[in-house]
Amino acid sequence: MAAEGTEHTSIWGRLLAWALLLGLLSLVAVQLSRSQRGILTRGEAAPPFTLTTFDGTELGPADMAGKVVLVNFWASWCKPCEQEAEALQTAWEQYQGRGDVLFLGVDYADTEKEALAYLDRWNITYSNGPDLGTQIYYTFRARGVPETFILSKLGEVAFVKIGPFQDLEGITTAVDRLLEP
Amino acid sequence: MRKFPILLGLVLLLALFAGQAAAQEPTPSADEVNAIAKNLYCPVCANVPLDACGSAACVQWRQQIFDLLAAGNSEQQIYDYFVRHGPAVLAAPPPGGLNWLIYLLPPAAVLLGAALLWRGLSAWRQKAPPPRGETRKNKYSNMIEDELKARR
Numbered sequence: 001m002a003a004e005g006t007e008h009t010s011i012w013g014r015l016l017a018w019a020l021l022l023g024l025l026s027l028v029a030v031q032l033s034r035s036q037r038g039i040l041t042r043g044e045a046a047p048p049f050t051l052t053t054f055d056g057t058e059l060g061p062a063d064m065a066g067k068v069v070l071v072n073f074w075a076s077w078c079k080p081c082e083q084e085a086e087a088l089q090t091a092w093e094q095y096q097g098r099g100d101v102l103f104l105g106v107d108y109a110d111t112e113k114e115a116l117a118y119l120d121r122w123n124i125t126y127s128n129g130p131d132l133g134t135q136i137y138y139t140f141r142a143r144g145v146p147e148t149f150i151l152s153k154l155g156e157v158a159f160v161k162i163g164p165f166q167d168l169e170g171i172t173t174a175v176d177r178l179l180e181p
Numbered sequence: 182m183r184k185f186p187i188l189l190g191l192v193l194l195l196a197l198f199a200g201q202a203a204a205q206e207p208t209p210s211a212d213e214v215n216a217i218a219k220n221l222y223c224p225v226c227a228n229v230p231l232d233a234c235g236s237a238a239c240v241q242w243r244q245q246i247f248d249l250l251a252a253g254n255s256e257q258q259i260y261d262y263f264v265r266h267g268p269a270v271l272a273a274p275p276p277g278g279l280n281w282l283i284y285l286l287p288p289a290a291v292l293l294g295a296a297l298l299w300r301g302l303s304a305w306r307q308k309a310p311p312p313r314g315e316t317r318k319n320k321y322s323n324m325i326e327d328e329l330k331a332r333r
Binding site: 079110114132135 | 223224236237238240241242245248265266
């Protein structure tokens with residue numbers, strides 16, 4: 001009778017150990033698959049996100065609906081970001097009167113003081129905000145800065161630029177294509 | 182003219198106090214900054230604590246720690262400030278959600294190992310001694326005993 005009880009306990013113990021092991025392996029598998037998915041690519045639906053700008057304005061999916069949205073990941077410590085800063089601002093000045101184009105600067109892993117100084121130095125006027133919790137960065141599965149995603153009016157990723165834009169034309173060509181009727 | 186040395190003395194005395202007052206400014210030392218920085222990781226430099234990281238981002242973050250300390254923030258307030266970049270910036274993740282596994286699994290594994298060891302040792306101790314002649318050692322000692330008995 002005692003032997004039967006011990007055998008029962010042993011079976012449950014083994015089952016528990018296997019269940020724990022499988023649970024842990026599943027967790028590792030999920031994390032691995034997430035990290036291996038790579039950057040968002042053209043044609044994928046853009047993930048919904050809300051950016052709180054440095055002045056406290058919240059820009060969410062409702063503000064982006066029906067617009068071409070350029071999402072630029074940058075940081076004040078990022079030297080390559082400086083290469084495209086002027087071109088991005090010039091492009092924004094071209095589009096800001098239209099109403100159907102939105103530029104969003106997402107400041108990644110930065111300190112606010114330095115970030116504001118950077119925006120001031122490059123006279124950047126389009127909406128910019130810190131990526132609190134680096135959530136937007138991970139939502140877009142970005143890999144570094146600078147990286148730019150241009151979303152179509154339908155909310156799909158239409159253009160991805162890894163690294164800085166070399167000139168103004170690179171930005172306007174990508175945006176204009178999405179503004180064509 | 183006679184007052185000149187007195188005036189000079191007063192000026193020197195004032196300069197001395199002014200110097201002391203400046204030295205008493207609450208300036209955080211590099212050690213104080215690094216004591217906090219070693220518990221933080223910037224998202225850019227994976228697995229390198231902030232105090233040992235030389236990237237531009239880390240330099241800015243250390244400066245931010247300096248500024249926050251100088252503004253009178255406590256250590257915990259500084260950690261709370263940096264968590265705005267996500268909990269992954271902390272060397273020790275805050276307990277909660279799946280993070281509990283990190284805190285619970287190692288002690289659970291040690292306890293389980295200890296329990297298994299105890300169980301194994303108990304079973305080993307309770308094992309009955311082998312019957313006479315079963316092992317090789319017993320076999321030969323029995324032969325010697327038998328031989329001795331025969332000679333008596």
